[in-house]
Amino acid sequence: MISTKNIRFSYNKTQEFIFPDLYCEAGNTILITGDSGKGKTTYLHILAGLLKPKTGEIEIDKTNIVLLSEKATDTFRGKHIGVVFQKSHFIGALTVLENLEMASWLATGKKHTKRAKKLLEQLGIENQAFKLPSQLSIGQQQRVSIARALMNEPKVLLADEPTSSLDDKNAEKVIELLTFLSKEYKAALLIVTHDNRIKERFINKITLI
Numbered sequence: 280m281i282s283t284k285n286i287r288f289s290y291n292k293t294q295e296f297i298f299p300d301l302y303c304e305a306g307n308t309i310l311i312t313g314d315s316g317k318g319k320t321t322y323l324h325i326l327a328g329l330l331k332p333k334t335g336e337i338e339i340d341k342t343n344i345v346l347l348s349e350k351a352t353d354t355f356r357g358k359h360i361g362v363v364f365q366k367s368h369f370i371g372a373l374t375v376l377e378n379l380e381m382a383s384w385l386a387t388g389k390k391h392t393k394r395a396k397k398l399l400e401q402l403g404i405e406n407q408a409f410k411l412p413s414q415l416s417i418g419q420q421q422r423v424s425i426a427r428a429l430m431n432e433p434k435v436l437l438a439d440e441p442t443s444s445l446d447d448k449n450a451e452k453v454i455e456l457l458t459f460l461s462k463e464y465k466a467a468l469l470i471v472t473h474d475n476r477i478k479e480r481f482i483n484k485i486t487l488i
């Protein structure tokens with residue numbers, strides 16, 4: 280579960296963002312839409328604890344992450360928040376499987392190889408496990424990003440434009456996988472998008488204006 284109240288943020292003195300409050304239960308999905316430059320990615324980074332808002336609360340399973348120190352926020356994110364970024368950032372010298380194990384090892388000190396293999400299987404890319412990320416197609420890399428975001432069974436899964444570089448078939452598949460897996464792993468799913476192909480599929484939407 281994630282809920283926010285009264286979030287305000289600014290990069291500088293000339294522009295202030297006032298973000299709408301949101302509430303998303305485990306297993307549910309909310310789309311965050313809005314025209315380019317309205318602050319969608321900024322909002323997602325605030326929800327991930329990567330940017331600190333000027334005011335407001337972000338409650339994730341009874342913790343207001345705004346009040347945490349930088350170090351405590353990093354630890355909290357590692358354990359409870361999964362992020363699928365617009366561009367995948369993998370460790371290039373490690374295989375797909377090792378990248379997943381690393382995500383878990385950094386957060387918990389354990390590799391959780393079984394979980395990594397299960398996720399790759401659920402995402403239909405188990406045969407890519409021993410390749411380097413750079414040897415995968417963009418669509419396959421996007422799936423590895425989803426697997427990595429779910430490795431620590433997060434309470435919240437945040438996805439920034441997860442379909443923007445995908446063709447119709449892959450976009451459809453990625454959205455199906457995100458919603459299916461967020462339900463299975465009982466994560467609240469927030470998707471930032473301006474992709475019209477997926478806007479119609481969801482009832483719960485927040486539009487930044």
Ligand SMILES: Nc1ncnc2c1ncn2[C@@H]1O[C@H](COP(=O)(O)OP(=O)(O)OP(=O)(O)O)[C@@H](O)[C@H]1O
Pocket residue numbers: 290313314315316317318319320321322473
């Ligand atoms: N690091 C930064 N420093 C200063 N301004 C920034 C920074 N990052 C983003 N901005 C500005 O904040 C505004 C919102 O950017 P953001 O990327 O959150 O929008 P967006 O809605 O995600 O846009 P898009 O749909 O084009 O990705 C933009 O005007 C952008 O120039």
